[in-house]
Amino acid sequence: xxxxxxxxxxxDKLREMTFVLRDLPVTLRPLGLHPDLxxxxxxxxxxxxNARLKATYYARLTGWPTVGEDxxxxxxxxxxxxxxxxxxxxxxxxxxxxxxxxxxxxxAAGAAETRAARFVSAVVLAMPDRVxxxxxxxxEGVVAPEPRGSRGFGYDPILLVPSxxxxxxxxxEAEKCLISHRGKAxxxxxxxxxxxxxxxxxx
Numbered sequence: 001x002x003x004x005x006x007x008x009x010x011x012d013k014l015r016e017m018t019f020v021l022r023d024l025p026v027t028l029r030p031l032g033l034h035p036d037l038x039x040x041x042x043x044x045x046x047x048x049x050n051a052r053l054k055a056t057y058y059a060r061l062t063g064w065p066t067v068g069e070d071x072x073x074x075x076x077x078x079x080x081x082x083x084x085x086x087x088x089x090x091x092x093x094x095x096x097x098x099x100x101x102x103x104x105x106x107x108a109a110g111a112a113e114t115r116a117a118r119f120v121s122a123v124v125l126a127m128p129d130r131v132x133x134x135x136x137x138x139x140e141g142v143v144a145p146e147p148r149g150s151r152g153f154g155y156d157p158i159l160l161v162p163s164x165x166x167x168x169x170x171x172x173e174a175e176k177c178l179i180s181h182r183g184k185a186x187x188x189x190x191x192x193x194x195x196x197x198x199x200x201x202x203x
Contacts (some may be wrong), residue, residue, distance in 0.1 A: 002197045003027045005066040007058045009039075012153040013069060013182065020177055020186040025197050029064065037061060047072060047084055047122035048136055055126035063128055065196065067189065071121040071182060073155040075143060076114055078106055086155065100147050100158055107143065115143040117159055119168070121181035123189055133192045137184035139168070152176060 004026045008014055011032075016152040018028050030123045031037070044050040047070040055068030072086035082089035082099070089099050107115065118140045139161065147157035150170025157169035161179065168176055177183035 003029050003064050004193065005029050005031065005058055005062055007031050007054045007066045012109045013071075016173070016182050017067070017186050020174055020183055021190065021193065022069075022156060024190065024193055026193060031058065034062070042070070044070075045084060047120055048124070048134060050084070051122040051124040052126070052131060052134060057122040058132060059126040059128045066126050067186075068124045069121060069182065069185070073159065074118050074120060075103065075107075076116040077110060078103070082155075086131060094138055096154060096157075097147075100157075103143070103148070103158065104146075115151065117141055119155070119159060119181040121185045123182075123185040125192060132196075133189060135188045137180045137181050139179055139184070141168075147162050150189065156160065175177040187190050 002025075003005055006017055006028055008017075009031050014030055021028060025109075037058070040051045040053055042053060044053055050070035053066040053068070054070070055066045058068070059066040070084070072083050074080045074083050074110065090102055118138045120136060120138050122136045126129060139159070141159045141161045144158050144167050145161040147169070148160075148167045149157050149171070150171040151172060157167050160167050164171075164179075168180060
């Protein structure tokens with residue numbers, strides 16, 4: 001069975017990615033099983049650049065096909081912030097409630113006419129010698145009036161999807177993976193992995 005390295009140490013991202021790929025005939029190997037591997041500096045200025053960096057770096061280091069992912073939360077009224085620096089917004093040690101407070105403070109100070117926002121996810125599959133797949137997907141919404149929901153992680157409680165009337169933090173795993181940025185990106189990867197393994201599975 002083909003081994004695919006999932007190049008993230010974030011357990012929440014790992015859970016969502018393996019949920020989408022759970023029935024493929026592959027062995028999904030978490031990066032957390034290799035704490036001795038040096039971590040690359042994510043210095044790209046786009047999600048795709050960072051996802052590509054992680055995928056190619058770990059594929060070359062381990063010899064395994066590797067999936068790299070990078071994602072972020074963009075708010076139009078804040079010029080796209082937090083954006084590619086979402087995980088480091090304010091300070092890498094800041095809590096998400098602290099980040100939420102700062103976002104609401106800035107929106108109030110700017111008297112924003114729109115609260116349009118989105119999550120963006122870039123996913124890349126690399127072999128040790130080449131990139132074989134890459135995609136960027138989004139889920140559009142608005143900044144919620146206040147944080148809602150405890151099911152998701154990161155900025156999920158403050159992105160409201162108007163068509164659902166709920167934030168991503170209020171969706172269960174199956175619902176979220178169906179409409180989320182990361183769910184869409186990883187589902188786009190599935191046919192490539194199926195071709196790689198010669199197997200098929202239900203979407």
